[in-house]
Amino acid sequence: MNRKRALCIFAAAAAIAAAGLNAENNMLTLSEYVFESPKVSDSLDGFKIVHLSDLHGKRFGRGNSRLVGLVNAQRPDIILITGDLVDGRHPDPQAAYELVSQLTLIADVYYVTGNHEENLPTLTYNHLLSELSARGVHLLDGRAERFEVGSSEVNIIGMFDKKDFYASQVSELLRPNGFNILLNHRPQFAPDYAAAGIDLSFCGHAHGGQFRIPFVGGLIAPDQLFFPTYSEGIHRFGDRATVISRGLGNSLIPVRINNPPEVVSVTLRKEFR
Ligand SMILES: [Fe+2]
Numbered sequence: 001m002n003r004k005r006a007l008c009i010f011a012a013a014a015a016i017a018a019a020g021l022n023a024e025n026n027m028l029t030l031s032e033y034v035f036e037s038p039k040v041s042d043s044l045d046g047f048k049i050v051h052l053s054d055l056h057g058k059r060f061g062r063g064n065s066r067l068v069g070l071v072n073a074q075r076p077d078i079i080l081i082t083g084d085l086v087d088g089r090h091p092d093p094q095a096a097y098e099l100v101s102q103l104t105l106i107a108d109v110y111y112v113t114g115n116h117e118e119n120l121p122t123l124t125y126n127h128l129l130s131e132l133s134a135r136g137v138h139l140l141d142g143r144a145e146r147f148e149v150g151s152s153e154v155n156i157i158g159m160f161d162k163k164d165f166y167a168s169q170v171s172e173l174l175r176p177n178g179f180n181i182l183l184n185h186r187p188q189f190a191p192d193y194a195a196a197g198i199d200l201s202f203c204g205h206a207h208g209g210q211f212r213i214p215f216v217g218g219l220i221a222p223d224q225l226f227f228p229t230y231s232e233g234i235h236r237f238g239d240r241a242t243v244i245s246r247g248l249g250n251s252l253i254p255v256r257i258n259n260p261p262e263v264v265s266v267t268l269r270k271e272f273r
Contacts, residue, residue, distance in 0.1 A: 025260070030265060035241055035268055037271050044154070048075065048267050048268075053204025056116070057091075058249035064095060081109060081137075084249075111138065112139075142169065143157075146175065153179065155174070157174075157198070170182060170198065174196075188224050190237070199239070200242075203230070203245070205221070207247045234266075
């Protein structure tokens with residue numbers, strides 16, 4: 001094989017690989033979980049939660065139409081967003097505004113910030129939050145919102161992003177007889193959320209470990225570094241659990257491998273014992 005022909009074959013292989021990666025990074029996958037717990041009452045049985053995280057200003061179709069369509073198709077009772085709607089290095093909020101404006105027509109949307117929002121300049125940060133609020137998003141900045149489903153109470157606690165988590169931050173917001181949900185960007189504290197009394201917590205941040213290696217898992221994640229324990233999926237801690245989204249967009253590492261963007265749906269089911 002001459003040198004020119006070898007170069008042509010290499011260039012073609014590189015172009016095919018790039019096209020494949022681009023397709024993978026722009027497809028949407030749905031991960032569906034069932035969470036069974038004795039804390040799920042008759043009236044909460046079948047309650048459906050859609051969880052999005054780490055959009056990083058990305059669009060899936062014009063106006064994020066593909067993403068909105070996939071969420072809408074789940075017929076969620078509530079929608080949870082666990083931070084990094086915008087990317088700190090390119091903080092254009094339009095994709096986030098387009099998305100939440102449509103999501104709030106589907107169901108109530110509850111939101112906490114990620115590290116990327118928290119690192120924005122103060123004016124940009126305040127403007128983002130006021131625009132999200134104006135679009136009907138529930139901002140959970142160290143507080144809880146509660147509602148009734150039949151005879152059951154759902155208590156949604158949210159923490160805007162901080163580097164650490166302390167159980168005392170949620171203890172006074174807990175409702176012992178209610179179903180307690182926590183939104184917190186960082187997944188590495190998953191066992192602490194359960195130990196704090198949270199029935200079901202939701203996180204993002206890890207981007208699935210960015211590159212997913214078959215039979216091994218994610219390669220690298222912020223805070224957890226190589227081979228992170230908490231990069232995706234549902235992690236059970238007795239009767240409690242933490243759900244970790246692989247997220248939708250990218251940040252410092254601009255590409256995902258074997259790790260397509262993810263929409264998560266969780267259905268609550270009563271556990272009979
Ligand atoms: Fe992120």
